[in-house]
Amino acid sequence: MKVHKIAVLAGDGIGKEVAPEGVRAVEAAARRFNFAVEWTTFEWPSCEYYLKHGKMMPDDWMAQLAGYDALFFGAVGWPETVPDHVSLWGSLLQFRRQFDQYINLRPVRLLPGVPCPLANKQPGDIDMVIVRENTEGEYSSVGGRMFAGTEREFVLQEAIFTRTGVDRVLKFAFELARKRPKKHLTSATKSNGISISMPYWDERVDAMGLNYPEIRHDKYHIDILTARFVLSPERFDVVVASNLFGDILSDLGPACAGTIGIAPSANLNPERNFPSLFEPVHGSAPDIYGRNIANPIAMIWCGAMMLDFLGHSDAHDAMVAAIERVLVEGPRTPDMGGTASTTEVGAAIAALI
Ligand code: NAD
Ligand code: IPM
Numbered sequence: 001m002k003v004h005k006i007a008v009l010a011g012d013g014i015g016k017e018v019a020p021e022g023v024r025a026v027e028a029a030a031r032r033f034n035f036a037v038e039w040t041t042f043e044w045p046s047c048e049y050y051l052k053h054g055k056m057m058p059d060d061w062m063a064q065l066a067g068y069d070a071l072f073f074g075a076v077g078w079p080e081t082v083p084d085h086v087s088l089w090g091s092l093l094q095f096r097r098q099f100d101q102y103i104n105l106r107p108v109r110l111l112p113g114v115p116c117p118l119a120n121k122q123p124g125d126i127d128m129v130i131v132r133e134n135t136e137g138e139y140s141s142v143g144g145r146m147f148a149g150t151e152r153e154f155v156l157q158e159a160i161f162t163r164t165g166v167d168r169v170l171k172f173a174f175e176l177a178r179k180r181p182k183k184h185l186t187s188a189t190k191s192n193g194i195s196i197s198m199p200y201w202d203e204r205v206d207a208m209g210l211n212y213p214e215i216r217h218d219k220y221h222i223d224i225l226t227a228r229f230v231l232s233p234e235r236f237d238v239v240v241a242s243n244l245f246g247d248i249l250s251d252l253g254p255a256c257a258g259t260i261g262i263a264p265s266a267n268l269n270p271e272r273n274f275p276s277l278f279e280p281v282h283g284s285a286p287d288i289y290g291r292n293i294a295n296p297i298a299m300i301w302c303g304a305m306m307l308d309f310l311g312h313s314d315a316h317d318a319m320v321a322a323i324e325r326v327l328v329e330g331p332r333t334p335d336m337g338g339t340a341s342t343t344e345v346g347a348a349i350a351a352l353i
């Protein structure tokens with residue numbers, strides 16, 4: 001029997017509540033489809049670990065995690081005790097960079113049973129995949145502060161767009177569009193205002209598009225693109241974006257499709273030189289932590305994406321089918337208008353799998 005070695009990094013806040021539900025659902029899928037998972041749970045990265053050790057993770061974190069088939073990640077962040085840029089740059093952003101997880105894949109679908117905040121939208125009207133560049137762009141640590149504390153104080157932060165980095169995410173997005181029925185790709189840009197990096201991004205999109213004559217591709221400036229997400233989400237299929245624009249679109253998309261509590265993401269190193277990381281789009285939600293009311297569906301869906309990446313597309317499909325059924329029939333957590341707990345929803349989905 002195939003055995004997958006998975007590291008569980010639950011993190012902070014509701015990460016600790018939803019991760020066990022993701023594990024439970026994957027375990028149910030493993031029993032049904034006849035494979036095994038060997039789970040190893042880590043107490044880091046987390047803000048609690050930081051308060052004890054002065055860092056989010058041990059120095060040899062890369063060596064400790066490199067041998068796993070995948071990383072199953074909850075969420076990190078507890079801004080009351082550790083500033084967000086310290087906790088996130090000390091953990092998730094290191095994983096993405098050091099493990100070269102340059103694709104952040106974030107599917108967004110309006111599903112039956114999920115209350116949609118947009119008027120007159122039916123299930124099926126929203127069905128897109130956001131492909132977010134995940135290792136460079138606006139998320140750079142290049143820059144600094146000068147003349148600190150004086151009137152002359154300033155900060156500078158660079159954005160980095162490498163040809164390799166841009167081309168590889170565009171290629172992935174075009175290839176994905178090729179596999180989808182609509183064969184449509186939209187690129188997020190801002191080349192009217194950001195006058196160096198974004199014209200370059202557009203130029204690379206056009207160059208890559210030449211290799212994919214069967215894919216219709218267009219571009220929108222990020223400002224109007226956010227408006228179009230709300231007004232006419234049905235026109236999008238694959239949406240490719242730089243790191244920051246992709247971040248914004250991947251909270252907006254799921255909000256348009258009902259709740260960010262069900263939105264999954266896969267941080268992929270497609271070459272499999274390093275483990276890929278599967279995590280909900282949402283964060284640690286300190287405002288609801290400790291009440292057992294967080295929606296576990298995003299985490300469970302991440303488990304499905306993880307199994308798909310590990311070669312179990314049948315397990316993926318069964319898990320998504322179970323999620324879809326629970327969205328229609330309940331139980332539901334409060335973010336979806338219900339009164340059920342995290343564990344009740346998790347148990348219901350696992351039972352269906
Ligand atoms: P958040 O996603 O944690 O929460 C935003 C809102 O959505 C909150 O009202 C929260 O209660 C709600 N929400 C989020 N997930 C939910 C779920 N599963 N079920 C029901 N409701 C849910 O975003 P935030 O408030 O901006 O950030 C909180 C902390 O999480 C910060 O420290 C932030 O840096 C961190 N964060 C971490 C990640 C990550 O680790 N991948 C992602 C985003 C934010
Ligand atoms: C996400 C998160 C992270 C990001 C934060 C927590 C650094 O918002 O995964 O979308 O900006 O990438």
Ligand code: MN
Nearest residue numbers: 247248251281
């Ligand atoms: Mn985000």
